[in-house]
Amino acid sequence: MPHVLVVDDDPVVADLVAFRLQRLGLQVTVETDGETGLAAARRLRPDLVVLDWLMPRMDGLEACRALRADPDPTLARTPVLMLTAKSQEPDLERGFAAGATDFVTKPFSTRELVSRVTAALHAVPA
Amino acid sequence: MSSLAAPAAVATAVLGVLVVVLLVAVAAVHTTRARRLAAAQGSRAGLMALVHDLLDDGDDEAVVAAPRDLDEVLLHLLPQLRGADREAIQTALTRRGVVARAAADLDARAAWRRGRAATLLGSTAGRDHLARLTALLADRSLEVRCAAARALGRVGDPAAVHGLLASLTTARPLPAGVVGMAVLDLGTAVLPALRATLVTGSPAARALSADVVGVHGDLAATSALVDLLTDARQPEDVRRAAATALARIGDPAATDPLARVLLDAALPPLQRAAAEALGRIGDPAGAPALLAGLTCPAREVAAACDDALVALGPEGAAVLADAAGRGGPLGTAAAATLDATSQPGRLVGV
Numbered sequence: 472m473p474h475v476l477v478v479d480d481d482p483v484v485a486d487l488v489a490f491r492l493q494r495l496g497l498q499v500t501v502e503t504d505g506e507t508g509l510a511a512a513r514r515l516r517p518d519l520v521v522l523d524w525l526m527p528r529m530d531g532l533e534a535c536r537a538l539r540a541d542p543d544p545t546l547a548r549t550p551v552l553m554l555t556a557k558s559q560e561p562d563l564e565r566g567f568a569a570g571a572t573d574f575v576t577k578p579f580s581t582r583e584l585v586s587r588v589t590a591a592l593h594a595v596p597a
Numbered sequence: 598m599s600s601l602a603a604p605a606a607v608a609t610a611v612l613g614v615l616v617v618v619l620l621v622a623v624a625a626v627h628t629t630r631a632r633r634l635a636a637a638q639g640s641r642a643g644l645m646a647l648v649h650d651l652l653d654d655g656d657d658e659a660v661v662a663a664p665r666d667l668d669e670v671l672l673h674l675l676p677q678l679r680g681a682d683r684e685a686i687q688t689a690l691t692r693r694g695v696v697a698r699a700a701a702d703l704d705a706r707a708a709w710r711r712g713r714a715a716t717l718l719g720s721t722a723g724r725d726h727l728a729r730l731t732a733l734l735a736d737r738s739l740e741v742r743c744a745a746a747r748a749l750g751r752v753g754d755p756a757a758v759h760g761l762l763a764s765l766t767t768a769r770p771l772p773a774g775v776v777g778m779a780v781l782d783l784g785t786a787v788l789p790a791l792r793a794t795l796v797t798g799s800p801a802a803r804a805l806s807a808d809v810v811g812v813h814g815d816l817a818a819t820s821a822l823v824d825l826l827t828d829a830r831q832p833e834d835v836r837r838a839a840a841t842a843l844a845r846i847g848d849p850a851a852t853d854p855l856a857r858v859l860l861d862a863a864l865p866p867l868q869r870a871a872a873e874a875l876g877r878i879g880d881p882a883g884a885p886a887l888l889a890g891l892t893c894p895a896r897e898v899a900a901a902c903d904d905a906l907v908a909l910g911p912e913g914a915a916v917l918a919d920a921a922g923r924g925g926p927l928g929t930a931a932a933a934t935l936d937a938t939s940q941p942g943r944l945v946g947v
Contacts, residue, residue: 481677482641483641483645483670483673483674484674484677486641486642486645487645487648487649487674490645490646490648490649491649491652494649494653577677578676578677578678578679578683579677579678579679580678580679580680580681580682581652581678581682582680582681582682583680
Protein backbone atom coordinates (compact mmCIF):
# COMPACT_ATOMS: atom_id res chain seq x y z
CA MET A 472 0.00 0.00 0.00
CA PRO A 473 1.59 3.33 -1.03
CA HIS A 474 2.40 5.62 1.85
CA VAL A 475 1.74 9.37 1.63
CA LEU A 476 3.11 11.91 4.09
CA VAL A 477 0.91 15.01 4.44
CA VAL A 478 2.63 18.03 5.98
CA ASP A 479 0.39 21.02 6.67
CA ASP A 480 0.23 23.29 9.70
CA ASP A 481 -3.55 23.61 9.32
CA PRO A 482 -4.81 20.46 11.09
CA VAL A 483 -8.28 20.71 9.55
CA VAL A 484 -6.90 20.84 6.00
CA ALA A 485 -4.38 18.12 6.81
CA ASP A 486 -7.15 15.89 8.16
CA LEU A 487 -9.31 16.51 5.11
CA VAL A 488 -6.46 15.63 2.75
CA ALA A 489 -5.63 12.56 4.82
CA PHE A 490 -9.27 11.41 4.72
CA ARG A 491 -9.49 11.82 0.97
CA LEU A 492 -6.27 9.90 0.39
CA GLN A 493 -7.14 7.14 2.84
CA ARG A 494 -10.34 6.60 0.86
CA LEU A 495 -8.09 5.78 -2.12
CA GLY A 496 -6.57 3.00 -0.08
CA LEU A 497 -3.38 4.89 0.68
CA GLN A 498 -1.59 4.82 4.00
CA VAL A 499 -1.35 8.39 5.26
CA THR A 500 0.74 10.06 7.94
CA VAL A 501 0.16 13.69 8.95
CA GLU A 502 2.75 16.14 10.29
CA THR A 503 2.20 19.82 11.05
CA ASP A 504 5.48 21.59 10.27
CA GLY A 505 8.41 21.26 7.92
CA GLU A 506 10.88 20.12 10.54
CA THR A 507 8.81 17.23 11.87
CA GLY A 508 7.68 16.52 8.31
CA LEU A 509 11.27 16.14 7.16
CA ALA A 510 12.08 13.91 10.14
CA ALA A 511 9.02 11.78 9.36
CA ALA A 512 10.05 11.49 5.72
CA ARG A 513 13.48 10.24 6.77
CA ARG A 514 11.93 7.80 9.20
CA LEU A 515 9.01 6.52 7.12
CA ARG A 516 10.36 6.73 3.54
CA PRO A 517 6.96 7.65 2.07
CA ASP A 518 6.11 7.13 -1.59
CA LEU A 519 4.91 10.72 -1.90
CA VAL A 520 4.90 13.90 0.18
CA VAL A 521 2.08 16.45 0.10
CA LEU A 522 3.72 19.60 1.41
CA ASP A 523 2.29 22.95 2.44
CA TRP A 524 4.60 25.90 1.75
CA LEU A 525 3.92 28.37 4.57
CA MET A 526 4.57 26.60 7.85
CA PRO A 527 6.26 27.41 11.16
CA ARG A 528 9.80 26.32 12.07
CA MET A 529 10.73 25.11 8.58
CA ASP A 530 8.70 26.12 5.52
CA GLY A 531 7.77 23.71 2.77
CA LEU A 532 10.32 25.08 0.33
CA GLU A 533 13.17 24.50 2.75
CA ALA A 534 11.85 21.04 3.61
CA CYS A 535 11.63 20.20 -0.09
CA ARG A 536 15.24 21.32 -0.67
CA ALA A 537 16.39 19.27 2.31
CA LEU A 538 14.56 16.24 0.98
CA ARG A 539 16.18 16.61 -2.44
CA ALA A 540 19.60 16.96 -0.80
CA ASP A 541 19.18 13.82 1.31
CA PRO A 542 22.08 11.37 0.94
CA ASP A 543 19.60 8.52 0.44
CA PRO A 544 18.92 8.64 -3.33
CA THR A 545 15.50 6.98 -2.98
CA LEU A 546 14.32 9.55 -0.47
CA ALA A 547 15.85 12.36 -2.52
CA ARG A 548 13.71 11.27 -5.50
CA THR A 549 10.42 11.08 -3.55
CA PRO A 550 7.71 12.99 -5.44
CA VAL A 551 6.72 16.20 -3.64
CA LEU A 552 3.35 17.77 -4.33
CA MET A 553 3.18 21.33 -3.02
CA LEU A 554 -0.26 22.26 -1.64
CA THR A 555 -0.08 26.01 -1.22
CA ALA A 556 -1.82 29.35 -1.50
CA LYS A 557 1.22 30.63 -3.39
CA SER A 558 0.17 30.61 -7.00
CA GLN A 559 2.10 33.37 -8.76
CA GLU A 560 4.51 32.43 -11.55
CA PRO A 561 7.63 33.33 -9.53
CA ASP A 562 6.34 31.17 -6.67
CA LEU A 563 5.87 28.20 -8.98
CA GLU A 564 9.36 28.76 -10.39
CA ARG A 565 10.83 28.82 -6.89
CA GLY A 566 8.90 25.71 -5.94
CA PHE A 567 10.00 23.73 -8.96
CA ALA A 568 13.58 24.98 -8.50
CA ALA A 569 13.45 23.65 -4.94
CA GLY A 570 12.49 20.24 -6.30
CA ALA A 571 8.68 20.18 -6.22
CA THR A 572 7.17 17.62 -8.56
CA ASP A 573 3.79 19.29 -8.92
CA PHE A 574 1.59 22.03 -7.45
CA VAL A 575 -1.96 22.23 -6.21
CA THR A 576 -2.92 25.77 -5.29
CA LYS A 577 -5.28 26.77 -2.49
CA PRO A 578 -8.20 27.21 -2.67
CA PHE A 579 -8.07 23.69 -4.01
CA SER A 580 -10.32 20.96 -5.26
CA THR A 581 -9.97 17.68 -3.42
CA ARG A 582 -10.77 15.88 -6.68
CA GLU A 583 -7.87 17.60 -8.41
CA LEU A 584 -5.60 16.81 -5.47
CA VAL A 585 -6.54 13.15 -5.56
CA SER A 586 -5.94 13.04 -9.34
CA ARG A 587 -2.53 14.64 -9.01
CA VAL A 588 -1.52 12.37 -6.15
CA THR A 589 -2.59 9.33 -8.16
CA ALA A 590 -0.71 10.55 -11.23
CA ALA A 591 2.44 11.28 -9.22
CA LEU A 592 2.34 7.85 -7.59
CA HIS A 593 1.91 6.16 -10.98
CA ALA A 594 4.82 8.15 -12.37
CA VAL A 595 7.18 6.80 -9.73
CA PRO A 596 9.46 4.20 -11.32
CA ALA A 597 8.97 0.76 -9.81
CA MET B 598 24.97 25.20 65.37
CA SER B 599 21.85 23.21 66.26
CA SER B 600 19.87 26.47 66.56
CA LEU B 601 20.60 27.13 62.87
CA ALA B 602 19.98 23.57 61.70
CA ALA B 603 16.26 23.54 62.58
CA PRO B 604 15.22 26.59 60.48
CA ALA B 605 17.37 25.29 57.61
CA ALA B 606 15.64 21.93 57.73
CA VAL B 607 12.24 23.62 57.76
CA ALA B 608 13.23 25.82 54.79
CA THR B 609 14.49 22.81 52.88
CA ALA B 610 11.29 20.91 53.60
CA VAL B 611 9.13 23.89 52.48
CA LEU B 612 11.22 24.25 49.34
CA GLY B 613 10.88 20.55 48.64
CA VAL B 614 7.11 20.70 49.05
CA LEU B 615 6.94 23.72 46.73
CA VAL B 616 8.97 21.91 44.07
CA VAL B 617 6.70 18.88 44.34
CA VAL B 618 3.57 21.08 44.11
CA LEU B 619 5.06 22.83 41.08
CA LEU B 620 5.86 19.53 39.36
CA VAL B 621 2.36 18.23 40.06
CA ALA B 622 0.82 21.44 38.70
CA VAL B 623 2.91 21.25 35.50
CA ALA B 624 1.98 17.61 35.06
CA ALA B 625 -1.70 18.45 35.58
CA VAL B 626 -1.56 21.24 32.98
CA HIS B 627 0.14 18.91 30.48
CA THR B 628 -2.38 16.16 31.12
CA THR B 629 -5.32 18.53 30.73
CA ARG B 630 -3.90 19.95 27.52
CA ALA B 631 -3.19 16.49 26.13
CA ARG B 632 -6.74 15.38 26.98
CA ARG B 633 -8.21 18.50 25.41
CA LEU B 634 -6.13 18.01 22.25
CA ALA B 635 -7.07 14.34 22.09
CA ALA B 636 -10.75 15.20 22.56
CA ALA B 637 -10.58 17.88 19.87
CA GLN B 638 -8.78 15.48 17.55
CA GLY B 639 -11.32 12.74 18.21
CA SER B 640 -14.21 15.11 17.72
CA ARG B 641 -12.62 16.49 14.53
CA ALA B 642 -12.13 12.97 13.20
CA GLY B 643 -15.87 12.32 13.56
CA LEU B 644 -16.75 15.65 11.96
CA MET B 645 -14.22 15.09 9.19
CA ALA B 646 -15.93 11.82 8.29
CA LEU B 647 -19.12 13.85 7.80
CA VAL B 648 -17.27 16.41 5.67
CA HIS B 649 -15.82 13.59 3.63
CA ASP B 650 -19.28 12.14 2.96
CA LEU B 651 -20.55 15.62 2.15
CA LEU B 652 -17.85 16.15 -0.49
CA ASP B 653 -18.46 12.71 -1.95
CA ASP B 654 -22.21 12.64 -2.13
CA GLY B 655 -23.45 16.18 -1.73
CA ASP B 656 -25.58 17.27 1.21
CA ASP B 657 -27.39 14.69 3.33
CA GLU B 658 -29.47 14.57 6.46
CA ALA B 659 -26.58 13.46 8.66
CA VAL B 660 -24.72 16.65 7.83
CA VAL B 661 -27.79 18.80 8.51
CA ALA B 662 -28.37 17.10 11.85
CA ALA B 663 -24.72 17.16 12.98
CA PRO B 664 -23.70 19.18 16.08
CA ARG B 665 -22.83 22.89 15.88
CA ASP B 666 -19.09 22.07 15.96
CA LEU B 667 -19.41 21.06 12.32
CA ASP B 668 -20.14 24.70 11.39
CA GLU B 669 -16.67 25.75 12.56
CA VAL B 670 -15.03 23.01 10.49
CA LEU B 671 -17.10 23.90 7.41
CA LEU B 672 -16.42 27.62 7.82
CA HIS B 673 -12.72 26.89 8.25
CA LEU B 674 -12.60 24.78 5.10
CA LEU B 675 -14.76 27.04 2.95
CA PRO B 676 -12.05 29.51 1.87
CA GLN B 677 -9.57 26.66 1.38
CA LEU B 678 -11.67 24.84 -1.20
CA ARG B 679 -13.08 25.59 -4.63
CA GLY B 680 -15.31 24.09 -7.27
CA ALA B 681 -17.73 21.33 -6.34
CA ASP B 682 -16.22 21.00 -2.85
CA ARG B 683 -16.91 24.63 -2.11
CA GLU B 684 -20.44 24.44 -3.49
CA ALA B 685 -21.18 21.38 -1.34
CA ILE B 686 -20.02 23.23 1.78
CA GLN B 687 -21.98 26.35 0.85
CA THR B 688 -25.12 24.26 0.41
CA ALA B 689 -24.54 22.51 3.73
CA LEU B 690 -24.07 25.83 5.54
CA THR B 691 -27.28 27.12 4.04
CA ARG B 692 -29.23 23.98 4.97
CA ARG B 693 -27.82 24.03 8.50
CA GLY B 694 -29.14 27.58 8.95
CA VAL B 695 -25.70 29.18 9.26
CA VAL B 696 -26.34 31.57 6.38
CA ALA B 697 -29.74 32.60 7.77
CA ARG B 698 -28.21 33.24 11.20
CA ALA B 699 -25.47 35.35 9.59
CA ALA B 700 -28.05 37.35 7.67
CA ALA B 701 -29.85 38.06 10.94
CA ASP B 702 -26.54 39.11 12.49
CA LEU B 703 -26.09 41.85 9.88
CA ASP B 704 -28.28 43.98 12.18
CA ALA B 705 -26.52 42.96 15.41
CA ARG B 706 -25.53 45.66 17.87
CA ALA B 707 -21.96 44.39 18.19
CA ALA B 708 -19.72 45.45 15.32
CA TRP B 709 -17.76 42.19 15.45
CA ARG B 710 -20.95 40.22 14.85
CA ARG B 711 -21.96 42.39 11.89
CA GLY B 712 -18.44 42.06 10.44
CA ARG B 713 -18.34 38.31 10.95
CA ALA B 714 -21.77 37.96 9.38
CA ALA B 715 -20.69 39.96 6.35
CA THR B 716 -17.55 37.86 5.96
CA LEU B 717 -19.55 34.66 6.18
CA LEU B 718 -22.11 35.82 3.63
CA GLY B 719 -19.24 36.76 1.33
CA SER B 720 -17.68 33.32 1.73
CA THR B 721 -20.95 31.57 1.00
CA ALA B 722 -21.28 33.73 -2.12
CA GLY B 723 -25.02 34.10 -1.77
CA ARG B 724 -26.41 36.86 -3.97
CA ASP B 725 -29.62 37.04 -1.92
CA HIS B 726 -28.04 39.46 0.51
CA LEU B 727 -26.42 41.87 -1.95
CA ALA B 728 -28.60 44.82 -0.97
CA ARG B 729 -27.96 44.37 2.75
CA LEU B 730 -24.21 43.95 2.24
CA THR B 731 -24.22 47.09 0.10
CA ALA B 732 -26.05 48.96 2.85
CA LEU B 733 -23.35 47.81 5.26
CA LEU B 734 -20.80 49.81 3.23
CA ALA B 735 -22.11 52.80 5.20
CA ASP B 736 -21.81 51.09 8.61
CA ARG B 737 -20.51 53.21 11.48
CA SER B 738 -17.61 50.78 12.00
CA LEU B 739 -14.73 50.89 9.54
CA GLU B 740 -14.02 47.19 10.12
CA VAL B 741 -17.59 46.31 9.22
CA ARG B 742 -17.50 48.51 6.11
CA CYS B 743 -14.28 46.79 5.00
CA ALA B 744 -15.75 43.36 5.70
CA ALA B 745 -18.82 44.25 3.64
CA ALA B 746 -16.66 45.45 0.72
CA ARG B 747 -14.59 42.27 0.76
CA ALA B 748 -17.77 40.20 1.00
CA LEU B 749 -19.27 41.94 -2.03
CA GLY B 750 -16.10 41.18 -3.97
CA ARG B 751 -16.31 37.53 -3.00
CA VAL B 752 -19.97 37.25 -3.87
CA GLY B 753 -18.90 38.39 -7.32
CA ASP B 754 -22.11 40.00 -8.52
CA PRO B 755 -21.18 42.78 -10.99
CA ALA B 756 -24.13 44.82 -9.72
CA ALA B 757 -22.09 45.50 -6.55
CA VAL B 758 -19.66 47.74 -8.42
CA HIS B 759 -21.85 50.86 -8.14
CA GLY B 760 -22.19 50.61 -4.38
CA LEU B 761 -18.49 49.92 -4.00
CA LEU B 762 -17.46 52.94 -6.08
CA ALA B 763 -19.96 55.13 -4.24
CA SER B 764 -18.46 54.05 -0.91
CA LEU B 765 -15.30 55.99 -1.78
CA THR B 766 -17.05 59.33 -1.32
CA THR B 767 -19.64 58.84 1.41
CA ALA B 768 -19.49 60.53 4.80
CA ARG B 769 -17.60 57.46 6.02
CA PRO B 770 -15.45 56.63 3.00
CA LEU B 771 -13.79 53.27 2.54
CA PRO B 772 -10.06 53.01 1.82
CA ALA B 773 -9.44 52.90 -1.94
CA GLY B 774 -7.25 49.81 -1.55
CA VAL B 775 -10.08 47.78 0.00
CA VAL B 776 -12.57 48.93 -2.63
CA GLY B 777 -10.06 48.29 -5.42
CA MET B 778 -9.48 44.70 -4.33
CA ALA B 779 -13.22 44.08 -4.10
CA VAL B 780 -13.82 45.57 -7.56
CA LEU B 781 -10.99 43.44 -8.94
CA ASP B 782 -12.68 40.38 -7.42
CA LEU B 783 -15.78 41.19 -9.46
CA GLY B 784 -13.79 40.37 -12.59
CA THR B 785 -14.04 41.66 -16.13
CA ALA B 786 -17.85 41.82 -16.10
CA VAL B 787 -17.60 45.24 -14.47
CA LEU B 788 -15.33 46.78 -17.13
CA PRO B 789 -18.18 48.56 -18.98
CA ALA B 790 -19.28 50.15 -15.69
CA LEU B 791 -15.72 51.19 -14.91
CA ARG B 792 -15.28 52.74 -18.38
CA ALA B 793 -18.45 54.75 -17.79
CA THR B 794 -17.13 55.83 -14.39
CA LEU B 795 -13.96 57.16 -16.02
CA VAL B 796 -16.21 59.75 -17.67
CA THR B 797 -18.95 60.38 -15.13
CA GLY B 798 -17.65 59.28 -11.73
CA SER B 799 -16.32 61.24 -8.78
CA PRO B 800 -12.56 61.94 -8.84
CA ALA B 801 -11.92 59.10 -6.38
CA ALA B 802 -14.04 56.71 -8.44
CA ARG B 803 -12.32 57.83 -11.66
CA ALA B 804 -8.87 57.21 -10.18
CA LEU B 805 -9.85 53.78 -8.86
CA SER B 806 -11.58 52.83 -12.11
CA ALA B 807 -8.44 53.83 -14.00
CA ASP B 808 -6.37 51.61 -11.74
CA VAL B 809 -8.64 48.61 -12.22
CA VAL B 810 -9.09 48.89 -16.01
CA GLY B 811 -5.31 49.18 -16.19
CA VAL B 812 -4.80 46.02 -14.15
CA HIS B 813 -7.23 44.23 -16.47
CA GLY B 814 -5.34 45.57 -19.52
CA ASP B 815 -8.63 46.86 -20.91
CA LEU B 816 -7.77 48.15 -24.39
CA ALA B 817 -11.28 49.56 -24.84
CA ALA B 818 -10.59 52.03 -22.02
CA THR B 819 -7.60 53.65 -23.77
CA SER B 820 -9.55 56.55 -25.24
CA ALA B 821 -11.25 57.49 -21.95
CA LEU B 822 -7.93 57.20 -20.11
CA VAL B 823 -6.20 59.47 -22.65
CA ASP B 824 -8.97 62.03 -22.12
CA LEU B 825 -8.36 61.95 -18.36
CA LEU B 826 -4.60 62.13 -18.81
CA THR B 827 -4.67 65.16 -21.03
CA ASP B 828 -7.43 67.09 -19.25
CA ALA B 829 -5.66 69.68 -17.11
CA ARG B 830 -8.87 70.26 -15.10
CA GLN B 831 -8.67 66.73 -13.68
CA PRO B 832 -7.06 66.24 -10.25
CA GLU B 833 -3.43 65.23 -10.55
CA ASP B 834 -3.95 61.82 -8.91
CA VAL B 835 -6.63 60.97 -11.49
CA ARG B 836 -4.30 61.92 -14.36
CA ARG B 837 -1.48 59.94 -12.76
CA ALA B 838 -3.73 56.89 -12.38
CA ALA B 839 -4.64 57.25 -16.06
CA ALA B 840 -0.94 57.34 -17.04
CA THR B 841 -0.21 54.21 -15.00
CA ALA B 842 -3.22 52.44 -16.48
CA LEU B 843 -2.12 53.34 -20.01
CA ALA B 844 1.30 51.89 -19.20
CA ARG B 845 -0.29 48.61 -18.15
CA ILE B 846 -2.55 48.47 -21.21
CA GLY B 847 0.40 49.15 -23.50
CA ASP B 848 -1.50 50.64 -26.44
CA PRO B 849 0.91 52.73 -28.61
CA ALA B 850 -2.04 55.06 -29.30
CA ALA B 851 -1.21 56.56 -25.88
CA THR B 852 2.40 57.38 -26.80
CA ASP B 853 1.76 60.85 -28.21
CA PRO B 854 -0.55 62.05 -25.38
CA LEU B 855 1.90 60.71 -22.78
CA ALA B 856 4.78 62.48 -24.53
CA ARG B 857 2.85 65.75 -24.48
CA VAL B 858 2.09 65.40 -20.77
CA LEU B 859 5.73 64.59 -20.08
CA LEU B 860 6.89 67.76 -21.80
CA ASP B 861 4.11 70.19 -20.84
CA ALA B 862 2.47 69.20 -17.56
CA ALA B 863 4.91 70.90 -15.12
CA LEU B 864 3.72 68.46 -12.43
CA PRO B 865 6.74 66.25 -11.64
CA PRO B 866 4.84 63.23 -10.20
CA LEU B 867 2.56 63.21 -13.27
CA GLN B 868 5.48 63.73 -15.65
CA ARG B 869 7.31 60.90 -13.98
CA ALA B 870 4.29 58.60 -14.40
CA ALA B 871 4.11 59.61 -18.07
CA ALA B 872 7.81 58.83 -18.58
CA GLU B 873 7.45 55.46 -16.87
CA ALA B 874 4.44 54.70 -19.06
CA LEU B 875 6.37 55.58 -22.21
CA GLY B 876 9.14 53.21 -21.16
CA ARG B 877 6.68 50.44 -20.40
CA ILE B 878 4.74 50.83 -23.66
CA GLY B 879 8.10 50.67 -25.47
CA ASP B 880 7.06 52.64 -28.55
CA PRO B 881 10.19 54.26 -30.13
CA ALA B 882 8.00 57.24 -31.05
CA GLY B 883 8.22 58.25 -27.40
CA ALA B 884 12.02 58.52 -27.49
CA PRO B 885 12.32 62.23 -28.45
CA ALA B 886 10.13 63.30 -25.52
CA LEU B 887 12.06 61.06 -23.15
CA LEU B 888 15.32 62.50 -24.45
CA ALA B 889 14.09 66.03 -23.83
CA GLY B 890 13.00 64.95 -20.35
CA LEU B 891 16.60 64.05 -19.45
CA THR B 892 17.28 67.73 -18.78
CA CYS B 893 14.14 68.28 -16.73
CA PRO B 894 15.04 70.18 -13.53
CA ALA B 895 12.94 67.74 -11.49
CA ARG B 896 15.31 64.90 -10.72
CA GLU B 897 12.56 62.26 -10.44
CA VAL B 898 11.38 63.12 -13.97
CA ALA B 899 14.88 63.03 -15.46
CA ALA B 900 15.60 59.71 -13.77
CA ALA B 901 12.35 58.21 -15.06
CA CYS B 902 13.19 59.40 -18.59
CA ASP B 903 16.64 57.86 -18.26
CA ASP B 904 15.16 54.50 -17.22
CA ALA B 905 12.49 54.64 -19.92
CA LEU B 906 15.03 55.30 -22.68
CA VAL B 907 17.02 52.31 -21.50
CA ALA B 908 13.81 50.27 -21.51
CA LEU B 909 13.27 51.16 -25.18
CA GLY B 910 16.29 49.00 -26.00
CA PRO B 911 18.32 49.52 -29.20
CA GLU B 912 16.00 52.30 -30.40
CA GLY B 913 16.52 54.19 -27.15
CA ALA B 914 20.25 53.64 -27.31
CA ALA B 915 20.37 54.99 -30.88
CA VAL B 916 18.52 58.16 -29.87
CA LEU B 917 20.88 58.62 -26.92
CA ALA B 918 23.98 58.10 -29.08
CA ASP B 919 22.74 60.63 -31.63
CA ALA B 920 22.04 63.22 -28.93
CA ALA B 921 25.40 62.58 -27.24
CA GLY B 922 27.16 63.25 -30.53
CA ARG B 923 25.53 66.66 -30.83
CA GLY B 924 26.83 67.95 -27.49
CA GLY B 925 25.23 70.67 -25.36
CA PRO B 926 23.35 70.03 -22.09
CA LEU B 927 21.15 67.41 -23.73
CA GLY B 928 24.16 65.69 -25.25
CA THR B 929 25.87 65.63 -21.85
CA ALA B 930 22.80 64.07 -20.22
CA ALA B 931 22.48 61.52 -23.03
CA ALA B 932 26.16 60.61 -22.75
CA ALA B 933 25.76 60.13 -18.99
CA THR B 934 22.86 57.74 -19.58
CA LEU B 935 24.87 55.82 -22.19
CA ASP B 936 27.81 55.60 -19.79
CA ALA B 937 25.55 54.27 -17.06
CA THR B 938 24.03 51.65 -19.36
CA SER B 939 27.47 50.25 -20.07
CA GLN B 940 28.07 49.69 -16.36
CA PRO B 941 27.60 46.14 -15.06
CA GLY B 942 24.16 45.52 -13.63
CA ARG B 943 22.28 47.67 -16.08
CA LEU B 944 21.09 45.98 -19.25
CA VAL B 945 19.96 47.67 -22.42
CA GLY B 946 17.12 46.20 -24.38
CA VAL B 947 16.09 43.64 -21.80
